[in-house]
Amino acid sequence: MSASDQPPTTADAVPEAVPDGPAAGIAAGYAFRGDALDLGALLWDGACHPDARIRVPLGMLNRHGLVAGATGTGKTKTLQLIAEQLSAQGVPVFLADVKGDLSGLSAPGQGGEKVRERAAQVGQEWTATGFPCAFFGLGGFGTGISVRATVTSFGPVLLSKVLQLNQTQEQSLGLIFHYADQKGLELVDLKDLRAVAAFLVSDEGKPELKGIGGLSTATAGVILRSITAFEQQGASGFFGEPEFDTAELLRTAEDGRGVVSVMELPAVQDKPQLFSTFLMWLLADLFHDLPEVGDLDRPKLVFFFDEAHLLFNGASKAFLESITQTVRLIRSKGVGVFFVTQTPKDVPGDVLAQLGNRVQHALRAFTPDDAKALKATVRTFPNSAYDLEEVLTGLGTGEAVVTVLAETGAPTPVAVTRLRAPESLMGPVEAAALDAAVRGSEAYGRYAQAVDRESAYERLTAAKPQEEAPRRQEKAPAPERAADDEESLVEQVVGSGVFRSLARSVGTQLGREITRSLFGTSRRRR
Numbered sequence: 001m002s003a004s005d006q007p008p009t010t011a012d013a014v015p016e017a018v019p020d021g022p023a024a025g026i027a028a029g030y031a032f033r034g035d036a037l038d039l040g041a042l043l044w045d046g047a048c049h050p051d052a053r054i055r056v057p058l059g060m061l062n063r064h065g066l067v068a069g070a071t072g073t074g075k076t077k078t079l080q081l082i083a084e085q086l087s088a089q090g091v092p093v094f095l096a097d098v099k100g101d102l103s104g105l106s107a108p109g110q111g112g113e114k115v116r117e118r119a120a121q122v123g124q125e126w127t128a129t130g131f132p133c134a135f136f137g138l139g140g141f142g143t144g145i146s147v148r149a150t151v152t153s154f155g156p157v158l159l160s161k162v163l164q165l166n167q168t169q170e171q172s173l174g175l176i177f178h179y180a181d182q183k184g185l186e187l188v189d190l191k192d193l194r195a196v197a198a199f200l201v202s203d204e205g206k207p208e209l210k211g212i213g214g215l216s217t218a219t220a221g222v223i224l225r226s227i228t229a230f231e232q233q234g235a236s237g238f239f240g241e242p243e244f245d246t247a248e249l250l251r252t253a254e255d256g257r258g259v260v261s262v263m264e265l266p267a268v269q270d271k272p273q274l275f276s277t278f279l280m281w282l283l284a285d286l287f288h289d290l291p292e293v294g295d296l297d298r299p300k301l302v303f304f305f306d307e308a309h310l311l312f313n314g315a316s317k318a319f320l321e322s323i324t325q326t327v328r329l330i331r332s333k334g335v336g337v338f339f340v341t342q343t344p345k346d347v348p349g350d351v352l353a354q355l356g357n358r359v360q361h362a363l364r365a366f367t368p369d370d371a372k373a374l375k376a377t378v379r380t381f382p383n384s385a386y387d388l389e390e391v392l393t394g395l396g397t398g399e400a401v402v403t404v405l406a407e408t409g410a411p412t413p414v415a416v417t418r419l420r421a422p423e424s425l426m427g428p429v430e431a432a433a434l435d436a437a438v439r440g441s442e443a444y445g446r447y448a449q450a451v452d453r454e455s456a457y458e459r460l461t462a463a464k465p466q467e468e469a470p471r472r473q474e475k476a477p478a479p480e481r482a483a484d485d486e487e488s489l490v491e492q493v494v495g496s497g498v499f500r501s502l503a504r505s506v507g508t509q510l511g512r513e514i515t516r517s518l519f520g521t522s523r524r525r526r
């Protein structure tokens with residue numbers, strides 16, 4: 001089809017029977033035998049064809065996917081539509097709600113003229129329906145069940161990304177974690193990490209690293225200063241106990257529907273490096289814990305990674321390699337991952353190559369860079385009967401270019417699609433209803449109250465004779481303030497009671513080394 005006779009995709013297209021020719025071939029490519037999710041109806045030659053249902057096989061959702069498009073083109077509603085149908089099929093879902101408008105999944109939608117019109121166009125029997133939801137928040141920020149991680153389980157690679165360390169500093173942080181792992185010193189919160197880092201650049205601690213490489217005082221100072229700045233931003237609440245058990249994301253409701261876990265992020269949307277990296281920790285932790293299951297008839301969980309470009313921006317080579325390997329291998333554990341972003345070029349090529357299901361909303365071509373991104377996006381699709389450059393700039397809200405993996409594993413024909421209307425509320429629920437849902441959750445009591453226990457600090461100070469602690473702290477000389485700020489911070493920690501306790505205890509710590517995986521995250525004892 002040439003650009004001159006390219007089919008329009010306007011909102012006033014009316015339902016018609018599927019014509020012979022290319023449209024019939026496209027429709028046949030989506031006629032699956034097994035369970036599938038309905039995305040919408042085929043658009044061809046200016047008409048919407050409800051008999052040509054565009055679908056994605058349920059068993060192919062663990063082959064991952066991409067939902068992309070410019071701001072305001074309907075990506076969030078697409079997530080909502082897919083999440084609803086997955087829940088109805090008994091598949092748990094995880095969604096990151098950056099803007100705060102996905103809580104409406106828990107409430108029935110409100111039918112109106114636009115909804116009825118869209119349902120008629122795509123042949124949808126629309127029924128207002130709410131779905132079982134659980135709401136979470138990072139470290140107690142905002143409304144949601146608190147999600148925390150210990151520093152030990154978070155690991156050095158992810159923490160380096162959050163602290164924005166360079167490669168040398170990331171490697172040094174890895175040495176600190178390695179040492180703590182060998183000595184069985186669990187780093188529960190940031191004060192534990194600070195104490196161990198300071199010890200390892202002291203005269204007493206330097207010999208401990210001779211076998212695996214040294215840690216310079218200057219580099220340790222940068223790391224400690226980054227941790228302090230991080231804490232001053234209010235980040236201490238993200239690390240600690242009780243640590244979130246990612247098995248919470250795999251639950252189904254009593255009626256058999258999958259629970260939609262919504263991570264409420266509006267309160268931390270000004271900390272994109274933090275929340276995007278925390279989402280990656282959740283995925284890495286799932287990778288640790290889930291057994292190999294091969295190809296299932298439906299996934300155990302579908303994980304939507306919104307604002308995916310934030311995850312990849314400024315990422316180190318080690319971080320990108322870990323993401324690539326996690327996405328490649330987690331499929332065999334029954335988890336599907338969908339990245340949500342504006343253009344496919346936001347996702348590294350090695351990751352993009354593993355995303356078999358694509359829903360591409362409209363793109364803009366207002367600038368030379370936009371035009372370049374548009375051409376690059378078109379090249380990522382299979383050969384098509386459409387002029388995709390023209391189609392992608394002319395799609396309306398709630399329309400998308402779709403290609404998925406068929407039940408055979410082969411890509412389906414490219415289909416311009418008018419998407420179905422979500423059946424849950426398209427917008428946030430009232431704050432009071434959201435708060436009631438959070439407090440009424442059975443998980444709320446397990447994570448609501450932060451505790452400080454079983455960290456390196458408590459173990460080391462408990463081992464010290466209680467009567468010696470006051471005397472030793474009184475005799476300890478006050479550290480002199482160095483001219484260099486970085487070294488001064490190290491000296492302050494070296495002069496603390498926890499440092500002296502660590503120095504006395506280091507020779508007797510016999511704990512096992514913690515097993516770490518792709519991101520340096522640890523396996524937790526549950």
